[in-house]
Amino acid sequence: MADLNTGIAFLVISSFLASAVEMVEALTIVLAVGVSRQWRSTLIGVATALFALVALVAVLGPALALIPIEALRVIVGSLLLIFGLQWLRKSILRASGQLAQRDEAAIYTGVLAQSWLPTAKRKPSMDWYAFTLAFKGVFLEGLEVVFIVLTFGANAAADNSGSVPVAAVGAGLAIVLVTLAGLLVRQPLSRVPENTMKFAVGAMLTTFGMFWGGEGVGVVWPGQDVAILGLVVWVLACALVSLNLLRNRTHSLGLRFVRE
C-alpha cells in the first residue's frame, strides 16, 4: 500500500510540476496576445488547444495500454530519459550562467510589441492571428505535458501504481492554479522559480526513464522499486556536481580576465 501511495504521489507531483512550468510559459504568450489584440479570439484559441490536448490524451492513453508491457517500458523509458536529460541539461546551463535565464517579462514585452494592434483597428469579429498565436502557444507548451502524462501514466498503470487519469489530475491541478494566478496577477508570472522546477522535473524524468527503460531491456534493479530512490539521489548528486563545476568555470573565466 505504501508503494502504491508513493507511486501515485510521484506521478501526481511530476505531472503537476511539468505542467506548471509549461503553463507559466504559455500564460505569458496568452496574456501578451490578449492584451495586444483581442481577448475573445485569444481565449477561444486557448480553449481549442486545451480541448485538442485532452483529446490526444483520451485517444492515446487507451492506445498505449494495448502495447505489450516490455515494449511499452522501453519506448516510454527512452522518451522519458531523453526529455529528462534535455530538461536537466538546459536547467543546469541556465543556472550556471552558460545560457540566459528565461525571462517571462521580456518575452511578454517582445510578443506584445510584435503582435500589437492599435485599438482603432481592433474588430469584434474573430481575430485569427490572436487565435492562432494563442492556440500554438498553449498547444506546443502542452504537448510536452501530454507526453509526460501519457508516459508516466501508462507505465504506472502497467505497474498498478497509478494511471493516465491520475497523472492527468496532476497536470489539471497545475493548469487551474496557473490560470487562477494569471487572473489575479494579470501579468507574466516572472517570480515562479521555473528553472528550479525544470531541474526537479528533469531529474525525476531521467530517474524514471532509467528505471523503466532498464526494466524494459531486462535489467533487474536491486531492491526493485527502492532502486528509484537510489537513482534519484545519484541523478541529483551528479547534476549538482556538474552545476557547480560549470558555475566555477563561468566565474573563473570572468575572474581570469579581471586578474590579467
Place this chain on the structure above:
Amino acid sequence: MTYIKSFFSFWIDFIVGDDWHIAAGAALMLLLVSAATYVTSAAWALLPIGVMLILALSLRRAASAPPSPALAPAVRSTLSLSTDSAVRTRRDNPQ
C-alpha cells in the same frame, strides 16, 4: 509533400531537442545494457553511470562552444567589463 516533411521534422525536433547526442546516447545506452543483461546480472550498474556520462559530455560540449548571444546578462557584462580591464592592464604594462 512539404507538409509531410514539416510534420515529421516537427516531431523529430520535439523528441530529439537541442542536442541530438543525448537522444542517440540514450538509445545506445539502452542497447548496450540490453546486451549486457545476457552476460551479467549487474548490468543495471551501467545505466546510471552511462546516462550521467551522456549528460556530462553534453554539458561539456555546450560549455566549450563559443559564447552565444543568449549568455546570461550578468555573465556577459562581467566578461565585457573584465576584457576592457585586461586590455588597459596590458597597455599600461607591456611585457
